[in-house]
Amino acid sequence: MFIHNDWAPILDREFEKPYMKELFSKLHEQYEIETVYPPKKSVFRAFELTPYSAVKVVILGQDPYHGENQANGLSFSVTETTKIPPSLRNIFTELVSDIKCSYPTSGDLSKWAREGVLLLNSTLTVRSGQPMSHASMGWERFTDHILSCLNEKDAPIVFILWGNHARSKKRLIDQRKHLVLESVHPSPLSAHRGFFGSAPFSKTNEFLVSKGIHPIDWTLTK
Secondary structure (H helix, E strand, O other): OOOOOOOOOHHHHHHHHHHHHHHHHHHHHHHHHOOOEEEHHHOHHHHHHHHHHHHOEEEEEEOOOOOOOEEOOOOOOOOOOOOOOHHHHHHHHHHHHOOOOOOOOOOOOOHHHHHHHHEEOOOOOOOOEEEOOOOOOOOHHHHHHHHHHHOOOOOEEEEEOOOOHHHHHHHHHHHHHHHEEEOOOOOOOOHHHOOOOHHHHHHHHHHHHOOOOOOOOOOOOO
């Protein structure tokens, strides 16, 4: 697992710990005998596209999409040619309502990642067709460590927490320094109970600008 940016020393130290060595051993076995998403080369893609020093925003997901050709290593994102999943459709509906942009034609969020939005899942892998199947493998300990490292940054960050699972990570964040934006999950089951109208994208940029930080260009249309 090679990351060629300033995440490398942070990740390398964690990779040497026994729990991560055990996780990698299990993961190697899973990729050999099962269909696992995302593709092995994309497991740490969020870190590759958004260096530690560049993180302005974190959007925390739960685990990757578990269908074929969906997960691409970024939370909520799908590969460019894949049909946009229901939760992401709702995110895009709120995006258009919030910042008055055009509706995105693709569910690939890599542009956000390059803007400084770390699209992080709490669990970085999943077995095909079995949501949360890798939740007990040790990923949560790893991603909690990542959130704690981000919390230690001097520059303020916006943490966007959608749904109860993501909101439970609020305990890792110093809200005297960082901004936490939370709501129900954008899933069709809950979006109408407070996700729609929450304006997370404009609120994020208002906070960043107030701290002298260049805002995120959330537009995804070419």
